[in-house]
Amino acid sequence: MVVIKHIKAVGRFVSGHLKANQPKGKPQATASPALQALTVAALALPGLMLPAASAAEEDEVDFQYSHYEEGQRDLYGAKSTLHPIQVDSVLGKARVSLSDRIKFAFNYVQDTWSGATPYTTSPLAAGGNEPIRQNTASGKTIVTGASPITETQMYLSKNFVPVAFDTNTGKRLLRTLQPVHVLAMASPETRKQGDFKLGYEWDEAALNIGGGLSVEPDYVSSFGNMGGRLDFNQKLTTLDFGLSYTNSDTSAIMDHDAEPYVIKTAFAQQIQQTGGLSIIHGNRQDWAGSLGLSQILNKNAVVTANIGYTHSTGYMNNPYKAVTIIFADPTSLGSDPSHPQALVGDVKTFLEQRPNERNQFTTGSRYIQHIGFADAALHLDYRFFHDDWGINAHTFEADWVQPIASTWTVTPKIRYYTQDAANFYYPYIISKQAFSKTVITGYDANDLPITTTTAYNPNKLPANFSSDQRLSAFGALSGGVTINKKLSKAISLEAGFEYYTHAGSLKLGGGGDGSYSDFNYYLVNGGLNINLDALGGGGGHDGHHHDGHHAQPPAGVMFGHMLKKTNDIMVGYRYMYSRQAGDMLHGTGVASDKQIQNHGCVQGFTGYCRVTPAYMDMGMHMLDIMYAPADWLNLMVMPQFMDMDMDMRPLKGVTVNPIQDHLHGGHRTGGIGDTGMYALFKMFDNDIHHVHATVGLSAPTGDVDIMIRRMHRKDNGYLHYGMQLGSGTWDFKPSLTYTGQLDDWSWGGQFSATTRMENHNGSGYALGDVFQTTAWGGYTLTRWLSASVRGIYTVQQQIDGQFNPVSGTDSLGNTVSNVNPGSKANYSSGPMDYPTSYGGRYWDVGFGLNFTVPSGTLKGNNVGVEWLQPVQDNVNGYQLQREGAFSATWSVMF
Amino acid sequence: MIAKQTQAAWIVIVSALGLSACAPVSPWQRGTLAKSSMAIEPTPMQTMLSEHTHNSREAASANSSASGGGCGCY
DSSP, X not given: OHHHXXXXXXXXXXXXXXXXXXXXXXXXXXXXXXXXXXXXXXXXXXXXXXXXXXXXXXXXXXXXEXXXXXXXXXXXXXXXXXXXXXXXXXXXXXXXXXXXXXXXXXXXXXXXXXXXXXXXXXXXXXXXXXXXXXXXXXXXEEEEEEEEOOSEEEEEOTTSOEEXXXXXXXXXXXXXXXXXXXXXXXXXXXXXXEEEEEEEEOSSEEEEEEEEEEEETTEEEEEEEXXXXXXXXXXXXXXXXXXXXXXXXXXXXOOTTTGGGEEOGGGGGGEEEETTEEEEEEEEEEEEEEEEEEEEEETTEEEEEEXXXXXXXXXXXXXXXXXXXXXXXXXXTTOSTTSTTOEEEEEEEEEOBOOSEEEEEEEEEEEEEEEGGGTEEXXXXXXXXXXXXXXXXXXXXXXXXXXXXXXXXXXXEEXXXXXXXXXXXXXXXXXXXXXXXXXXXXXXXXXXXXXEEEXXXXXXXXXXXXXXXXXXXXXXXXXXXXXXXXXXXXXXXXEEEEEEEEEXXXXXXXXXXXXXXXXXEEEEEEEEEEEHHHHHSOXXXXXXXXXXXXXXXXXXXXXXXXXXXXXXXXXXXXXXXXXXXXXXXXXXXXXXXXXXXXXXXXXXXXXXXXXXXXXXXXXXXXXXXXXXXXXXXXXXXXXXXXXXXXXEEEOXXXXXXXXXXXXXXXXXXXXXXXXXXXXXXXXXXOSSEEEEEEEEEEEOOSOOOOBOOOBTTBOOOBOOGGGSSSOSSOEEOOEEEEEEEETTEEEEXXXXXXXXXXSOOTTSEEOOOEEEEEEEEEEEOSSSEEEEEEEEEEEEOOOEEOOOOOOEEOTTXXXXXXXXXXXXXXXXXXXXXXXXXXXXXXXXXXXXXXXXXXXXXXXXXXXXXXXXXXXXXXXXXXXXXXXXXEEEEEEEXX | OHHHHXXXXXXXXXXXXXTTOOOOOOGGGOXXXXXXXXXXXXXXXXXXXXXXXXXXXXXXXXXXXXXXXXXXXX
């Protein structure tokens, strides 16, 4: 391994240097731990330029969770009840040495976001955020929110300044150019990205190639890159270079609320009409190159400098952003007799039109200085950005990295960013022409007028336009802190916080966008780092490794083994994926659409189902942290991160009502799930047999109040039970596990249960209790590989209770007491909206493999996979057939 | 104004590079430089996250090497 080589090289040097002061004959290998640490650390330096490259020196695994949330936007009096954008992300990173010189790194990122975001910007006088009014029982009308209005008429003064009049008194209320965002709601969406890097290292150089894929329902991006590093000048100087290519495809289903009102003629060639949906397609390609230099200035300072260039072509629009254009015909003055001094303008929205080419240049420098009296490091960073869209941007950043008491590091950070607007950025556009004009050009023989209608002249509009505030002139100030705590040589925890404020007034040199676009956000994150080198590197903890021959239970079995020694720690990661698709079942048989329609939704307003699930995917990421305070007791905590995806289809024989039935693109949810806390008690243990009991609690940290967004001017209530992220109740989770092992054979069995400790959760229901029995047998094929077969029987009861009624407005603006699926106001429903169509009795067979790394730095790492094949489903009510489930685990013991 | 800013940017960078004409630092003098606080990226996980977030809210991309990141269309 290259690091070792470096250590040896310098180790020799250090020992040689010290020899004069040391007794003769002292072996070189026994340099003091402090010196060893010093030299090891000194050698972490090569590859200064790319953070990834320098960090790639060590084998490690990282997990991180983060939460991003924006503050409310100022809508100038309009009341918005929409929750601003929030994003939940998980990130997993692994970096391992495949050989001394070959390094492999893999990253996985998953983001789920939802919330309200600016759709367009219009003059305040145009009333873009229309109040949602509810008529209360007492006859009063109250405003409960705001709904976006993007096609209307408005008044302007003779000088083209937007004005608004009181509809009752005719008095002028507003005369201002003031813009305001028009907000629209984004339903939950999930993005998943996997990427890798493979590198080869020489003593004074490195070369790597990488690639990856990022997938969202409407945007798929694949990329490849290569890069390298050259050290010279006795490693005082490092040169880095990189080259990359990205190819991205957009295929965005246009929002069905906005779609009828937005003008998209510029994209006519790219829009495909399928089943009443408009899907906009686009392709984009990016080429990028970068060059960096880092230089050790003296024993306390380092400087880096880099330049980069990116060339992008193709579809670079955001398909969910529109520009408001007000067509104000000067000849319309007085056309409304009630306001003879006003022009009448047509308010229209157009899909944004960005240029299809962009060239970006970046250059930057970083200076790092050690501050002796505090043993801290000051990092100063500056970046300049320029592109041919007219944007120049500057970023200044300062970090103070302060180690405290050898195991803590506290890093406060401050950052300032400022940018100019793109030359095609407009909050909104006022075009001095009619949107459409009909004139009488003559009279026919019967004296009837002959008319000609002329549309607006597109040449009088700018060639490109966008109201995306990311392209506006603004400044941003942010600050935060990162706290890192080393728990042991191998494990450290990190937590971070950042607060960010975006404001036009913060732009360097003034001239920024108005305060209407100001917003702020915060970002919190927590992470776990496991240094595999420190683990396998023989830090003197001999006898610490668990026995590589010890059989692992199949990957899908939870709480399948215990840590044997006091103070042992295990960190693991567990992934589970399951899919339901294919036939709808009732009991053990296939249900016809007619049966589902007539019997699946009997309690609803209509008494019959209109839709049924087409598929449902569920993914769970779990972190598995286990500690043994005594050899008979293990404590375990298991946070979870979920993502779900479900689509519906109309039942045969139902006439689809596009306002009622949401059948397209499906629904996605994601975020933190419930958190489990467990205690495992050893009951019996000898060379062959082992029995332990587990008692656990599951805390309701997952959301159970996810609703479908407001569409077609009406509220839609809760999203299906199965799409909520947790149980919502405190759950009791006991289990009893037996495992056995003799020579190459291993076997085991487990009984486990999940019972709800509350009658209903905050949303009015409780999931059914679950009881599961499983038994397995395994055989060790080689020192590092074993295989298993398992049988599983599961019983889950149906849901108890039901969603609380949600009051809202129907399409006429009337308040109704319930807008949940199946109600009178929202009568489209399917079996997945009914508690009786949850739970059942299931038989599965599992086939698993376990790999244990027998030697090397990764010794003791265990990876398991298991596929569960459904054998029989006996479902309550009407449910989709299960296609199977996949489990994967990774764990390492300390 | 923009030209001035660009100029200023270059001055900062060129002078930073100019500083690199420096005394040699022998390997055994690099102990301080090797401290984790002196790493070019002292908080890589947090930085990755912050950059991803800034990229989705600002026009200037932080780096020019392809690392994915998705559409950020919200």
